[in-house]
Each structure stands twice: as C-alpha cells, then as structure tokens.
Amino acid sequence: MAAEPMIDVRDLVQRIGGQEILRGFSLPVMRGETLVLLGRSGGGKSVFLRHLIGLMKPISGRILVEGEDITGYSERQLEAVRRKVGMVFQDGALFDSMTVAENVAFPLRERGERDGAVVARKVNETLALVNMTGHEHKMPVNLSGGMRKRVALARAIVSPPEVILYDEPTAGLDPIVSDSINRLIRRMQRQLHVTSIVVTHDMVSCYHVADRVALLNAGRVYFYGTVEELKQSRDPVIRDFVDGRSDEAD
C-alpha cells in the first residue's frame, strides 16, 4: 500500500462571482516532497493555496491534511491545521505596524517563546538566510517588493511548520537572490523534511526545487508528474507553457 499523502485535495470546485475558478481540482502531495504548481496568471493558483489552510471554503470537494478533512472546520479548529501548514503570501502581507524584526518574531512569540534573547537570535539567523541582515528596523512600507517577499518568507520559516506553501517566492527577485531562495527551499526540505507546495512561473526555479510538477489549466490539474516527464512531454499546452510561447501571431 502506498504511503498516505500529507495533503490530498479531491475534486475541489470554487466559483467567485459567477466565474468558475476551480472545476474539480485534485492533487495529492506526498510527505517530504516539493511539489511545484504551474499555471497561467489568473488561473487560480493563489485561490487554491488559500483553501489549503481554510482561508477560503470550497463549494464542493474535500481537502485532507494528514487524513483529516478540514473543509468543514471552524476558525478555531483550523488553528491546529495552520500551526502545521505555513504560507508565504504572494505580496507578503507583512504587518505594517511592525518592523521587519517584529514581523519575523511574531510567530515565535505566538508559539509562546518569551525569552527575548532566543527570539532575537532566531530572527537574526532567519533574516540572514534570506539575505535581509541589516534591515531589521525598517518598516515594511519602506521595503522594495522583493525585500518584502523575503521578509514574508523569513516569517513563514522562522518557526518551521511541517508544510510550507510558497506563493511565487522568486517572482520579482534578481537571479542571484532567486537562486539563494531556491537553495533555501531545498535546504528546508533536506534538513527539516518540510513538505512544500511552490507556486511559480519561473521555470529555472521549478527545475531547481521540484520533485514533482503539476500544471493547472482551466481549473483542473492538466499535468502531474516528474520534472523529466514535464521536459519530455509533447503535449502542446504543456510545451507552450514550458517554452514560454503564446499562440498569438506577430
């Protein structure tokens, strides 16, 4: 018998304002693997991630986290799930009344860490991991988009959850910082056995971090397989996406 998936999504349907965004979306994510989710902009990837921690409720379908169906959970019941599954929001969603250091310290303090020295040490270590040393005392509004994203990443991993959902972690970053973020995602997996879902458009990042790839198209998983299978696919929809071609004439 195969191992039970860490996260199992079955036949998810979501409609917002008459627009069908997910139409029977099913995706298993195995424990300890990094799954890259590709898809067109506006295709519903961020909407999908929000369902995994109960920020949105599906119209139908089920979401199993370690075998527990969380779709019917109340806000309080979801708290246990959210301690297990962390999320890096697409545009950071930093608390703008707090400094960078306070933002990163927030999850530690919420998990009951009272010792100021321990908090400060962990915050510094984590900011160093995302190349943000020296910006501790800035306010989020005074950061560039890429810096905000890295602080958000630091906030999500400072007290590492079992599963991390990354919403376009490398979008808007220069190639060098992108590479260090990719390495970081890999390292989280290797050292802490974190299960990850990485939403991205960045094929370099995809090839670097993915154990498995899924392609979201028209509200369903169009492709699900390994990086090798993705590269060798002859399917025109997949090829267009991977090679970055639009069907428009010049």
Add this chain to the structure above:
Amino acid sequence: MNLLLALGAAFQAFCTYLGQLGELASETVRSVFAGRVRLGLTLQQISHIGFGSQMVVIVTGMFTGAVFTAQTFFQFARLNMESAVGPVISVAMCRELGPVLTGLMVAGRVGAAMSAELGTMKVTQQIDALRALAVHPVDYLVVPRALAMLVSVPLLVGECIFFGILASYLVATQVLGVGSSYFLMNMYKFTEAEDIFMGVIKGFIFAVIIVLISCREGLHARDGAVGVGRATTEAVVICSLAVLISNFFLTMFLNIFFPAGV
C-alpha cells in the same frame, strides 16, 4: 409592490447586520472567557483610546456646558429663576449630554481610526496573514479594543460631565452673576447619585456599540482603498446614529430604575 420588496430587502439587510454584530459580540465574549486576553495590547489601546481622547471630550463638554448655561440663564432670568440653572445643567449633563457627547466624539475619533486600521489590514491581507499564523483576529484585534473601550468610555463620560459642570459654574457665577452658593446648593439638592449612574451605564453601552460597529465595518472592508474609505465613513455614521437612537431608548428604560426628579 416594488416598495414592499425594497422595504423587505432593507429589513433583511438590517437583520443581517444585527446578526453580524451579535456574532462578533459572542465571539469576543467567548474569547475573553476563554482567557485569551492580551494585556499588553489592551493597555496600548487604553492609552490610545482613553488617554488620547481626553482633550476632545473635555473641550466638547466644557463648551457645551458653557453655552447651555448661558441659554438656560437667559430664559430662566425672565421667570426670576436664575439660581435653578445649576441643577438643570448638572442633571442634563449627567443623564444626557455627558454620555451622548462623549459617545459622538469617541465614535468620530476612535470609531473611525479602528475601522480604518482594521479595514486596511483586511484589504492588504494582513488579517489573512494573522489567520494563517493561527491567530484569531478577534483575539488579537477586537478583544483588546473592546476591553479598552469598556474601561475608557465610562471614565471619559465622567470627565465630560465634570468639565461641563465646571464650565457651567464658571460662566454662571463669573459672567452671568448668579450667586455661587445658590448655584451649588441647588445643584446638590437636585442632583442624585442615580443621575451619575445613568451617565456611566450609558457610557458602557455606547462603548459596546461603537467598538462592535467599527470592528464589524473594518473586518468586512473590501475593494481596496475605496472600500476602506467607505468602511470608515459608515462606521462613523452608523455609530453616531446608533448612539443617538439607543440613547433615547436607554433614557426611557433607565428612567424606570432611576426615575428623574423624585
């Protein structure tokens, strides 16, 4: 027929709104009794709401007391009842003006700030970020504000009443020439502890009304900056109307327990 439908829809919207306020209230109460009170944040809010609102409440109270004194004096002078100015002002300040003026000023100053802050957090996904970090927005945002309001508003009401009466005393005795001892004696004679109770009870109730409506508006904000502006305006308008309307019913109701002029 169309009118009936429109009325029905408005009534339904009103009931939904009340339902949402009730839900927020019950979530807040449950959070407090489950011991999820954050003392630091609450103290911060008390200094924000209570301490920061003193100036505006004192000024409002004083000038209303002063102008009310002058008008009452002009009318009463024709009946040779100048010394009755004291009790009229003090009873009116305690029972109606103190709590209502404080309620309106707090609705404008604090209600607007609360709905704007929570609304901005909502539309920039900071509320979702809180939830994603397993922190309930009611625990983190609403409970500290609610407790701070419950502590602050009754005290602000007291302050408003005190400074209103002080201003009245000064205007009556120094400007209008009412005898100081007549003013004070009549005031003591006709002002009861019940009058002050009534003001403080109203203060508590206005605190609840303002905090629930403002937080509801903020937490339901959507559509970006425009939506935050809308939420803020609505919070102030609805809070002010709710304070004025509930004040009438509170007066009628509380008068059963604390009858005036007995």
